[in-house]
Amino acid sequence: MSNPLADMEKPDVIFAIGTNMTECHPVAATRLKKAIANNAKLIVVDPRRIRLAEMADVYLPIRVGSDVALLLAMAHVIQREGLLNKAFMEERTTDAEAFLEHIKEFTPEWAAEITEVPAKDIEQAAIWYGEAERGSIFYTLGITEHICGVDNVQSLCNLALMTGHIGREGTGVNPMRGQNNIQGAGDCGAVPGNFPGFQACNDPASVEKFSKLYQTPIDAGKGITKVTALNECGKSIRAMIIDGENTVVSDPDRKHCEHALKSLDLLVVIDIFRTETADLADVVFPATSWGETDGVCTNTERRVQRLRAAVPAVGEAKPDWWIVSEIAKRMGVPGFEYDSAKEVFNELCSISPIYNGLDWDRIDKSEYQWPVPDKDHPGTPMLHEGEFKNGRGVFKVLGYRDPAEVIDDEFPIWLTTGRRLQAYHTRTQTGRSAGIDYLLPEELLEIHPDDAVALNLADGDTCKLSSRRGSLEIKVKTTDQSPRGTVFASFSFADVPINILTGSGYDPVTETAELKVCAVRVETLA
Amino acid sequence: MIALKETPQIATMNIDGISVEFTEGETVYEAAQRVQQSIPTLCYDPRLEAFGACRLCVVEVEGIRNPVASCTTKATAGMVVKTKTPAIEKHRKTLLEMVASENRQVDVDPLRGFASQELTSLVVDYDAKTGRFQGKQSGKTNTDDKNPFILRDYDNCISCYRCVRVCAEQEGDFAINVMNRGFETQIITEFGNDLRDSSCTFCGQCVQTCPTGALADMKALRAADKPGEIKKTRSICPYCGVGCSVDILSKGDSIVGVQPAMDGPANEGALCIKGQFAFDFVQHDDRLKKPLIRRDDGELHECEWEEALDFTAAGFKAVREEHDRHAIYGIASGRAPHEAAYTMQKFIRAGFGTNQIDNCSRA
Numbered sequence: 077m078s079n080p081l082a083d084m085e086k087p088d089v090i091f092a093i094g095t096n097m098t099e100c101h102p103v104a105a106t107r108l109k110k111a112i113a114n115n116a117k118l119i120v121v122d123p124r125r126i127r128l129a130e131m132a133d134v135y136l137p138i139r140v141g142s143d144v145a146l147l148l149a150m151a152h153v154i155q156r157e158g159l160l161n162k163a164f165m166e167e168r169t170t171d172a173e174a175f176l177e178h179i180k181e182f183t184p185e186w187a188a189e190i191t192e193v194p195a196k197d198i199e200q201a202a203i204w205y206g207e208a209e210r211g212s213i214f215y216t217l218g219i220t221e222h223i224c225g226v227d228n229v230q231s232l233c234n235l236a237l238m239t240g241h242i243g244r245e246g247t248g249v250n251p252m253r254g255q256n257n258i259q260g261a262g263d264c265g266a267v268p269g270n271f272p273g274f275q276a277c278n279d280p281a282s283v284e285k286f287s288k289l290y291q292t293p294i295d296a297g298k299g300i301t302k303v304t305a306l307n308e309c310g311k312s313i314r315a316m317i318i319d320g321e322n323t324v325v326s327d328p329d330r331k332h333c334e335h336a337l338k339s340l341d342l343l344v345v346i347d348i349f350r351t352e353t354a355d356l357a358d359v360v361f362p363a364t365s366w367g368e369t370d371g372v373c374t375n376t377e378r379r380v381q382r383l384r385a386a387v388p389a390v391g392e393a394k395p396d397w398w399i400v401s402e403i404a405k406r407m408g409v410p411g412f413e414y415d416s417a418k419e420v421f422n423e424l425c426s427i428s429p430i431y432n433g434l435d436w437d438r439i440d441k442s443e444y445q446w447p448v449p450d451k452d453h454p455g456t457p458m459l460h461e462g463e464f465k466n467g468r469g470v471f472k473v474l475g476y477r478d479p480a481e482v483i484d485d486e487f488p489i490w491l492t493t494g495r496r497l498q499a500y501h502t503r504t505q506t507g508r509s510a511g512i513d514y515l516l517p518e519e520l521l522e523i524h525p526d527d528a529v530a531l532n533l534a535d536g537d538t539c540k541l542s543s544r545r546g547s548l549e550i551k552v553k554t555t556d557q558s559p560r561g562t563v564f565a566s567f568s569f570a571d572v573p574i575n576i577l578t579g580s581g582y583d584p585v586t587e588t589a590e591l592k593v594c595a596v597r598v599e600t601l602a
Numbered sequence: 603m604i605a606l607k608e609t610p611q612i613a614t615m616n617i618d619g620i621s622v623e624f625t626e627g628e629t630v631y632e633a634a635q636r637v638q639q640s641i642p643t644l645c646y647d648p649r650l651e652a653f654g655a656c657r658l659c660v661v662e663v664e665g666i667r668n669p670v671a672s673c674t675t676k677a678t679a680g681m682v683v684k685t686k687t688p689a690i691e692k693h694r695k696t697l698l699e700m701v702a703s704e705n706r707q708v709d710v711d712p713l714r715g716f717a718s719q720e721l722t723s724l725v726v727d728y729d730a731k732t733g734r735f736q737g738k739q740s741g742k743t744n745t746d747d748k749n750p751f752i753l754r755d756y757d758n759c760i761s762c763y764r765c766v767r768v769c770a771e772q773e774g775d776f777a778i779n780v781m782n783r784g785f786e787t788q789i790i791t792e793f794g795n796d797l798r799d800s801s802c803t804f805c806g807q808c809v810q811t812c813p814t815g816a817l818a819d820m821k822a823l824r825a826a827d828k829p830g831e832i833k834k835t836r837s838i839c840p841y842c843g844v845g846c847s848v849d850i851l852s853k854g855d856s857i858v859g860v861q862p863a864m865d866g867p868a869n870e871g872a873l874c875i876k877g878q879f880a881f882d883f884v885q886h887d888d889r890l891k892k893p894l895i896r897r898d899d900g901e902l903h904e905c906e907w908e909e910a911l912d913f914t915a916a917g918f919k920a921v922r923e924e925h926d927r928h929a930i931y932g933i934a935s936g937r938a939p940h941e942a943a944y945t946m947q948k949f950i951r952a953g954f955g956t957n958q959i960d961n962c963s964r965a
Contacts, residue, residue, distance in 0.1 A: 081844065082867075103844050103877075106772055109774035131774075252843060255936035255962070256839065256937060257935075257936055257937060257943070258936030260936075260943060261934050261936045261962075261963065263943075265947045265959075266944075266946055267960060267961065268957050272944065272947070294951050298957055299956055299957030299959060300958065301964060302933055303964055313931050314930070315921040315930045316932070317930075317932050317946070317949075318933045320935030320942070321933055321935055321936075323933070341921055344914050348883075350888070354890075354894070357894075357896070359893065359896070362892060362893060363938070363942075366840035367840075367850055369939060371938075371941050372939055373939055373940065375845025379845055383837050384837045387884075388855055390889045392891055392893075393889070394907075395941070396941070400945040402911050404953055406911055407915045409952050411952055412945070412949075417939065420941040420945060442847065442866070443867075497803060497875060500841050500876055500880070505841075506876060506880045509882050510882055511821065514748075514750050586964065
């Protein structure tokens with residue numbers, strides 16, 4: 077997030093797009109509710125009539141995967157209505173001219189055709205966001221899990237740059253991170269393009285720095301992403317070590333994923349449970365769990381916080397860092413003589429510019445949001461204040477394109493996937509917590525009542541749900557949360573492995589899967 | 603457009619002989635808190651709008667004939683306040699005796715919730731005998747609600763409405779409300795349904811703000827008879843990226859519950875159903891307790907650490923030798939701590955000189 081969580085109570089216009097916040101980030105949503113109680117206007121864009129949509133001043137029920145069209149039209153209206161923040165654009169941005177020329181053709185009427193949202197509602201949303209004193213954008217995977225995920229994010233940034241809704245209290249472009257330490261995994265350099273602290277792998281100075289630190293020459297240039305690596309399994313990729321991820325259930329196109337992992341010479345899994353992914357491994361290491369592990373995590377607002385062990389580990393489980401270090405030591409890799417999590421974290425702080433001002437003891441009270449470049453630095457609750465990291469904010473000229481897969485006669489219904497309040501991801505944790513089943517015992521396909529009637533299905537019936545990649549059986553729940561022509565399910569339940577169906581395409585830049593869109597067929601059981 | 607608050611004015615008042623600076627808009631209670639003049643309360647939760655129902659926080663203000671509720675009275679410049687005169691303390695004791703006589707259970711298990719000891723502590727502090735006012739009682743325990751999380755033991759309800767207010771003001775859920783008044787007062791859902799059939803999200807905030815334990819954490823109470831002290835360990839919730847601060851409750855080697863940290867910077871005391879109630883996976887029987895290795899029969903079998911580690915190291919070495927150092931790939935977790943991700947990327951970079959490393963953020 078560009079802005080701190082506390083800022084969520086301060087905007088006068090909230091623009092929430094592709095975020096089911098009341099279910100996926102409920103505590104953050106309580107802050108938005110306070111802003112709303114304080115008369116902030118709420119604009120919600122989502123294909124599904126989620127709880128946030130019920131609370132909205134204007135709700136734009138967008139056709140799945142058409143976000144760029146909507147956002148182009150909003151930019152068009154902001155310009156047409158004279159709502160540009162010219163002073164901000166002059167002082168802080170670049171490439172505005174080409175962008176402003178580009179958006180002239182993308183009228184709300186044009187977008188209405190693609191998005192299925194009435195033009196007047198697109199206009200209203202644009203005018204409110206454009207007129208706002210403090211407009212704040214919130215998004216989650218509904219924006220990123222598309223073949224045009226990067227374009228979606230860039231389109232949101234364009235809106236913020238046009239209006240100057242960035243770098244001030246109560247504004248910003250704010251992605252909500254979905255996992256407790258997914259931000260931290262990136263901070264630590266567990267990505268193919270960056271060393272720890274986002275020092276780029278294609279920057280010669282960084283390559284030299286880490287080659288020296290790690291006492292081995294490291295390739296200059298990016299590694300491949302996980303998505304490519306899975307495609308390469310059994311070919312150029314022969315061994316894999318996976319920590320704490322149930323890849324075969326959480327990732328798109330399950331059959332492909334299982335096949336990939338099975339074709340490896342060596343699969344090593346570190347986890348707390350014997351997951352569906354661990355079942356495919358050659359060796360599985362038992363890791364200590366939350367509640368048993370001392371460590372550090374970073375939240376969605378870049379706050380670096382301590383995790384503390386409350387109880388001893390079960391059985392012979394060991395911390396992940398210890399397991400990895402023991403493997404490394406046995407291979408003769410230098411630099412893994414750690415005695416504690418504290419030593420590991422302090423090493424990270426010493427080599428990461430965004431953590432240089434931190435150490436194990438300084439983060440004891442959760443006071444710091446990175447970057448914290450030195451010990452005298454108070455931390456950075458808000459990014460982009462006064463100046464962007466790279467100088468000026470760059471407008472990007474981009475266009476709408478269809479999802480990787482669109483509906484047709486054979487697969488005439490859109491499927492979009494997501495999460496539910498009471499379950500977390502593949503339920504390895506919530507599925508083993510007493511009582512959750514009382515509220516959420518099984519996965520149900522959410523379908524509009526009219527569609528159900530047309531398909532001869534009623535509540536509780538089991539249907540066959542198929543895409544070009546596979547099919548499964550799932551019970552039906554009629555609800556007008558789903559728009560006509562679009563069905564929804566979560567990927568949480570192993571007995572209804574929705575990701576058998578997904579995986580139609582990937583963003584060309586990030587290789588993030590288009591999990592939010594695929595074309596399916598819904599049928600009664602023969 | 604809504605204007606942000608302008609910088610407020612600072613003024614001075616006097617509380618129990620202490621000169622206190624306050625900012626415009628602050629209440630007498632808030633000003634007193636800052637100078638450690640403790641004033642008892644029952645209906646007060648700093649996160650909620652002041653309610654002024656319990657009357658325990660009354661104080662004497664010079665120039666005003668009757669005592670005033672400090673939680674709802676705004677501080678004014680030059681105000682002279684006394685928080686603990688004999689008359690005020692006697693008034694508080696009488697009030698507590700009336701409340702306690704209605705509230706039958708005074709020995710409340712702290713596992714019930716974060717604020718569950720508030721009434722008990724005050725009754726003890728004020729030596730407020732519970733038998734002085736015999737008679738009617740309000741609130742009826744709802745044992746019909748079969749939900750496994752929130753015990754609705756309204757026999758202990760004192761009608762402070764904190765549960766109703768936290769549900770409305772903080773959560774915006776409006777799942778519960780107050781029916782009737784006086785001795786007939788009852789906290790209910792719409793149509794008297796079970797919580798599951800209301801707009802309740804089982805965030806547990808009503809439980810954690812209840813000052814008597816009338817609303818209680820049923821999962822934590824499973825450990826009520828377990829011997830040992832309750833230990834609290836500050837940590838961060840293991841679920842989404844909001845990063846809510848929690849206190850893990852443990853007895854001996856067992857995790858028995860979770861309470862929200864009121865001073866957690868991300869959540870300020872709030873939690874959701876997952877952070878509040880989905881903690882017992884940690885000590886579930888399914889946990890892996892020993893390494894597993896695939897034997898000749900094609901199945902995974904438990905083995906010793908040495909064997910698993912040696913096998914793995916040899917396996918990676920063999921792949922590097924037979925193929926290429928780029929043939930080894932690491933996937934770090936978005937769920938494990940920094941130290942896991944850091945060592946994983948270091949293992950790949952230092953071990954093989956490649957950048958063949960990613961995490962689970964692409965799916």
